[in-house]
Amino acid sequence: MQSCWHFDTHKYTITRFNCLFFGVQILVLPLPCLIITVLSALGNISETPWGSSTGVNRGRTALLGCELGCLTHLTNTGCLCAGTCDFWPVSALYFAWIIFDWDAPEQGMGSYSLIYCIYHFRDYFPIQLVKTHSLLPSHNYIIGAHPHGILCVGAFCNFITESTGFSEKFPGIRPFLATLAGNFRLPVFREYLMSGGLCPVTRRAMGYLLSQNGSGNAVAIVIGGAAESLSCQPGVTTLILKNRKGFVRLALQYGAHLVPAFSFGENDLFRQVVFEEGSWMRGIQRKFQKLMGFAPCVFYGRGLTSIHSRGFLPYPKPVTTVIGEPVTVPRIKEPSHETVDLYHAMYIRSLLKLFNDHKAKYGLSEADELRIL
Known part of the structure; x- marks a missing residue:
């Protein structure tokens, strides 16, 4: 049993996009299954010339699977180590640090979004960011990100990384992505989220970033939230927005443009398996x-070894x-x-x-309409 703790964590390179699949991996992908699927994928890759597009795509898939697995199990192992008697001094120091650093997530501290x-x-997908209007560094902004999807892949990639060139397209703007406040109560995972520039979607955090952190802040909020994720399906463009007005009130209170x-x-x-409203599963x-x-959500994606297999990696x-035109908002305290x-x-x-100006350019038809519930 003791030998299972002997590994060199410095051999792993952990990237920030792994948080997309953190919860899924904890629930459905135990370590033996992870090892088998990764080895199988690497075996397939070795049979394909790396100069070919197939080899490159398989390499990206294996990299994605290996890294998300490493993050999950290293995080789990760290939490288990913290709970053992032999590691109690480290645990005590870490939890003392959490208490001291309790407000850091709500102040946007620890952001390294330019990694x-x-x-x-x-x-792998691929993902791109399209600018239609400029954002001025002299203002603060609330970006409404739509749709939620299953795991907000577009929002994570565009607003907490530089892979799509956010700072080049919007110079002087610091992006933040708001997520569930409960995520910042998880030891170790809290530090991981903060390293990516995420903040809790709380009134206190929003107030700090929009009023006490200077100008040029852009806080992205996935407005539809969990309710919207329950209905997402390929080709369906339905948003939960009609009664979501809290972000508008915040924008007015702090004069942040929408x-x-x-x-x-x-x-x-x-x-995704979408259950009907009124059913016991819904x-x-x-x-x-x-x-919580x-x-x-009851969903599946592609497997690690083949696009035709089922697993929990997203389809490529x-x-x-697309970032749209800002709505100028005055500052009104009440x-x-x-x-x-x-x-x-x-x-x-x-x-x-x-939506209507760009839908035909990016995979939809002119007949597709955006439904707002």
């Missing part, structure tokens, strides 16, 4: 969502995130319901314009 190490991840962003192809990365999903903050489908409704409607109009 140039995930280009293979970008090219920017719509739509990731075409996000819903094509996985296949009821379980809703209760779990209310209790996220919904347990193009994802294009906005009325009517004012919130007005700017919410303006935001939806800007989002619809973005």
